[in-house]
Amino acid sequence: MADSKRPLESKDPKPIIEAMAGTLDAPVLHPRNRTKRQKVQAPLPPVPDRPRQCHFFLPGKRKYCSLTARMGNKYCGEHHFMAEAEAKKTNNSDSNEEHPVRKRIPCPFDPSHTVWEDDMKPHLYKCNARPKENPSLFCKDVNLTLQPEEAPTATTGVDLLGKLSHEKLAELIQKIRDLHAKYVPEIGTSILSHSALDERKKITKNIKHAHQQASLLGHMDRLQMLSDPTTCFVEFGAGRGELSAYLKMAMDDHGSGTFVLVDRTPPRNKFDNSILGLEEIKSLVKRHTIDIKDLVLAEVPELRRDVTATQREVPVKEVTESIETNDTTDKDTKEPEYVEKKPVVAVSKHLCGGATDITLKCLTSYQESECKNSPLPSPVKGILIALCCHQLCHHYMYPNQAFLKEIGITPQEFVYLTRMSSWAVCVNPTKSADASGESKASEPAGEEEHHVEADKELDELRTHIPGLDFDAREKLGQQCKRLLDIGRVMYLRENGFDAELVYYVDKETSLENLALMAVPKQ
Numbered sequence: 393m394a395d396s397k398r399p400l401e402s403k404d405p406k407p408i409i410e411a412m413a414g415t416l417d418a419p420v421l422h423p424r425n426r427t428k429r430q431k432v433q434a435p436l437p438p439v440p441d442r443p444r445q446c447h448f449f450l451p452g453k454r455k456y457c458s459l460t461a462r463m464g465n466k467y468c469g470e471h472h473f474m475a476e477a478e479a480k481k482t483n484n485s486d487s488n489e490e491h492p493v494r495k496r497i498p499c500p501f502d503p504s505h506t507v508w509e510d511d512m513k514p515h516l517y518k519c520n521a522r523p524k525e526n527p528s529l530f531c532k533d534v535n536l537t538l539q540p541e542e543a544p545t546a547t548t549g550v551d552l553l554g555k556l557s558h559e560k561l562a563e564l565i566q567k568i569r570d571l572h573a574k575y576v577p578e579i580g581t582s583i584l585s586h587s588a589l590d591e592r593k594k595i596t597k598n599i600k601h602a603h604q605q606a607s608l609l610g611h612m613d614r615l616q617m618l619s620d621p622t623t624c625f626v627e628f629g630a631g632r633g634e635l636s637a638y639l640k641m642a643m644d645d646h647g648s649g650t651f652v653l654v655d656r657t658p659p660r661n662k663f664d665n666s667i668l669g670l671e672e673i674k675s676l677v678k679r680h681t682i683d684i685k686d687l688v689l690a691e692v693p694e695l696r697r698d699v700t701a702t703q704r705e706v707p708v709k710e711v712t713e714s715i716e717t718n719d720t721t722d723k724d725t726k727e728p729e730y731v732e733k734k735p736v737v738a739v740s741k742h743l744c745g746g747a748t749d750i751t752l753k754c755l756t757s758y759q760e761s762e763c764k765n766s767p768l769p770s771p772v773k774g775i776l777i778a779l780c781c782h783q784l785c786h787h788y789m790y791p792n793q794a795f796l797k798e799i800g801i802t803p804q805e806f807v808y809l810t811r812m813s814s815w816a817v818c819v820n821p822t823k824s825a826d827a828s829g830e831s832k833a834s835e836p837a838g839e840e841e842h843h844v845e846a847d848k849e850l851d852e853l854r855t856h857i858p859g860l861d862f863d864a865r866e867k868l869g870q871q872c873k874r875l876l877d878i879g880r881v882m883y884l885r886e887n888g889f890d891a892e893l894v895y896y897v898d899k900e901t902s903l904e905n906l907a908l909m910a911v912p913k914q
Contacts, residue, residue: 448474529680529691535750535757536685538788544803552811564808565860565868571799572871576878579906581895584610588642600901605635607896608741608776608907609642615911617737617774618643624650624695624734628684628751628777629743631655637663639739646671650734652694653679654687676700685750685789689736689758697732730765735773742904743777745784751777752880753791756887770912775889778896780904782813782873790876792883799875809872816869817903818862877906884910 437455439447446457448471459468467474476494496506502521516522533539553561589606596602612618621643627636630653643649651667658681668674678694680687693699738755740748755772762771787806790796801809860868877893884891891910899905 446471527682527691529688530682530686531688532686534686534688535753536789537749537753537791537793540788542788544787553808556808564805567800567805568809568812568868568871568875572875575799576871576874579874579893579895581898582611583607583895583897584614586610586613586642588638592638601634603901604741604778604897605638608635608739608778609638611894611896611907611909612639612737612739612774612776613642615774615776615909617776617911620735620773621645621648622650622734623773624652624736626652626654626689626692626736626738628654628738628740629747630679630740632659632661633663633667633679635739635741637666640667640669640675645669645675646673648675650676650694650700651678652692653677654684655679655681656683657681684747684754687754689754690733690761695733695736697734733762733766733768733771735768736771737774738772738777740777742780744781746786746789747784748777748779748880748908749785749789749791752883756791756884759887770888772889772912775884775891775908775910777908778904779873779877779906779908782876783810785810785813785876790879792879795879795882809875812865813869813872813876815865816873818866818869873906877908880908884908888913890914 434454436449440456444461444463446459446461446468447466448457448468449455450457457468457471459470461468465472465475472494495509497509497512499505499507499515499519499521501516501519501523507515556564585603585606586609588609589602592602593599593606609618617623618639625636625639627633627639630636633651633653636651636653640649640651646669653664658679662679664677664679667677676694676699680692689695693705699705736755736758738751740751743751752775755775759770759772762768785806787796787803790806796806874893881891881893889910890913891908894907894909895905896907897905
């Protein structure tokens with residue numbers, strides 16, 4: 393039987409010749425009529441018999457939802473929208489029956505999540521975002537040099553320098569250069585190492601952070617900050633607490649050390665468990681989630697001598713005595729007895745901008761309050777802070793206001809100073825274009841680098857001030873940074889410390905390679 397789709401074959405060569413000549417009409421093909429089989433939907437299975445089972449039917453699985461509904465509801469919490477849809481239909485109908493519709497509203501504590509309106513009251517008691525009572529170590533804005541409402545106003549903005557006239561900007565640049573030559577001495581370079589980081593240097597690919605931490609620990613060893621095992625190490629801006637973890641290894645601590653980690657937000661992948669150690673007696677490790685500007689260091693319980701690795705809380709006797717003394721209505725109330733504190737060593741790696749300033753204010757306030765009663769020659773045994781991000785400094789946070797007045801830096805000029813300090817870590821596109829591929833390949837994702845791209849303002853300033861190329865701007869940015877840092881050094885010297893600035897790594901390791909180190913005066 394011949395196929396209906398193909399013309400009948402003939403042995404006559406005439407049709408073939410005509411087809412090749414183009415005079416033969418094409419044959420008419422008749423395709424087969426195929427009818428698609430219509431899918432017949434199966435009827436829904438009966439409503440589930442199990443008590444309080446959700447009545448929402450899952451068409452993909454051909455079954456009802458197996459989740460449990462609340463008492464009196466047909467649907468579970470995941471499919472409760474069906475109940476609302478059914479209620480709306482009944483409300484729009486002509487029936488006189490009223491069906492209340494549940495509404496979800498934003499939580500007043502945290503609008504990023506919602507809650508049923510009728511469940512608001514019990515939710516407020518268990519919401520994780522509810523405001524908590526401030527601990528005793530909290531005192532709002534206690535470490536600010538000037539209160540924000542008292543601070544002089546100054547204009548800010550990204551294109552702030554671009555709005556300055558040629559004459560004013562040239563005068564400001566010359567003023568910064570003269571002040572740097574007068575007040576900032578030559579800063580030495582001392583790159584040290586420590587055996588606690590030897591294994592990490594062999595394992596890790598990005599060795600820059602290991603070199604920085606090894607040099608910082610080497611300087612702590614040089615300044616005798618690691619000699620006393622009873623020292624309380626306070627890491628400001630701790631982040632994951634990686635520096636404290638290697639600090640424990642450098643001390644060869646077996647449960648006698650105390651480590652306090654201070655940060656505004658709790659990060660992921662913390663090193664707290666490695667700081668605790670694997671010994672039977674764990675080290676005393678406590679993380680306080682608090683802004684440094686609100687921290688009263690004297691009220692941190694872990695600084696007390698009677699709070700140790702085996703006694704991790706304030707003794708019960710002292711707590712009951714303090715409650716009884718607070719309940720008394722005597723006018724002649726006695727001051728609470730002084731509790732001896734451990735020596736404190738403050739450390740931080742890359743404490744950004746104003747956080748360094750409020751940290752220094754926090755430490756000097758603690759030193760002043762403890763010197764009256766402490767038997768220690770100095771309550772603060774040492775300070776070591778790797779500095780960075782001076783563009784984030786604020787005038788009302790800067791601790792040495794007398795120094796700013798002495799050198800004639802106004803609040804508005806302070807803003808210009810911090811803005812220009814970022815030029816020290818700007819990436820020169822002409823120099824970094826060739827090496828950008830290598831650097832991006834060698835740096836793992838997520839690692840923090842302290843540099844900023846050259847912005848539009850820098851390109852405009854190239855024509856704004858003749859001769860101010862990238863190298864000149866980088867040098868001027870370094871002078872702005874060192875001018876702010878020398879004021880911090882003078883502030884510590886006025887408060888009983890021998891302070892110094894040291895380049896602890898080279899510029900290839902980190903553009904922010906300066907550390908502030910201080911020990912009590914002998």
